[in-house]
Amino acid sequence: MMEFCLQIGDESQESCELSFSLLSILKKSFTYVLQRFGNKESEPFIPFLGMSSEEVGKLASFFDLTLDSPQRGNLGAYLGCLEEHKMLVEFFLRYRNRDGEISLWVAHLLATASLGENHLWQDMGLQNRAELGFLLRSLFFPLFSANKQDMRWKRFFYRKLCEEEGIFVCKAPNCKDCSDRPICFGPE
Numbered sequence: 001m002m003e004f005c006l007q008i009g010d011e012s013q014e015s016c017e018l019s020f021s022l023l024s025i026l027k028k029s030f031t032y033v034l035q036r037f038g039n040k041e042s043e044p045f046i047p048f049l050g051m052s053s054e055e056v057g058k059l060a061s062f063f064d065l066t067l068d069s070p071q072r073g074n075l076g077a078y079l080g081c082l083e084e085h086k087m088l089v090e091f092f093l094r095y096r097n098r099d100g101e102i103s104l105w106v107a108h109l110l111a112t113a114s115l116g117e118n119h120l121w122q123d124m125g126l127q128n129r130a131e132l133g134f135l136l137r138s139l140f141f142p143l144f145s146a147n148k149q150d151m152r153w154k155r156f157f158y159r160k161l162c163e164e165e166g167i168f169v170c171k172a173p174n175c176k177d178c179s180d181r182p183i184c185f186g187p188e
């Protein structure tokens with residue numbers, strides 16, 4: 001596949017290092033997740049990926065997205081998952097390849113979709129798991145490379161998060177002997 005760089009406004013330095021294919025996957029995913037988690041039917045409801053209006057404005061401008069303004073939904077449900085969402089954002093930020101606005105936005109994208117009920121690639125509006133792998137490898141390589149046993153991504157994130165916090169929610173001390181193994185591994 002031919003790869004080339006985009007140069008867009010003030011973000012030229014950062015975007016030039018991102019391939020066109022990655023940028024188009026990100027645009028597709030931001031469009032999907034903003035809509036999927038940002039309307040009154042959404043469960044959970046997470047308006048604008050949990051970002052400030054200023055930050056989401058920059059994201060929309062960069063990717064040329066049209067936003068519903070404001071996003072409306074069940075604010076009580078949003079407050080109920082706010083702490084978990086913030087914890088996930090901070091988790092992803094610890095594993096990004098480098099600082100910058102794009103990885104900040106993608107951390108919010110991943111955190112939001114992680115709270116959905118389907119496989120992560122599905123909740124991100126991606127075509128398949130391989131697209132998600134490409135995105136993680138490109139922007140969150142330390143996290144991507146740590147999933148050596150190829151666990152399902154949401155399971156892997158939560159397991160790592162719990163390990164970091166010193167909390168052990170798994171049913172067994174290791175995956176080999178665990179009855180939940182089919183849930184954590186297998187096709188995604």
Ligand code: SF4
Binds near residue numbers: 155159170171174181
């Ligand atoms: S297979 Fe069991 S031990 Fe391994 S991550 Fe899943 S729940 Fe935890």
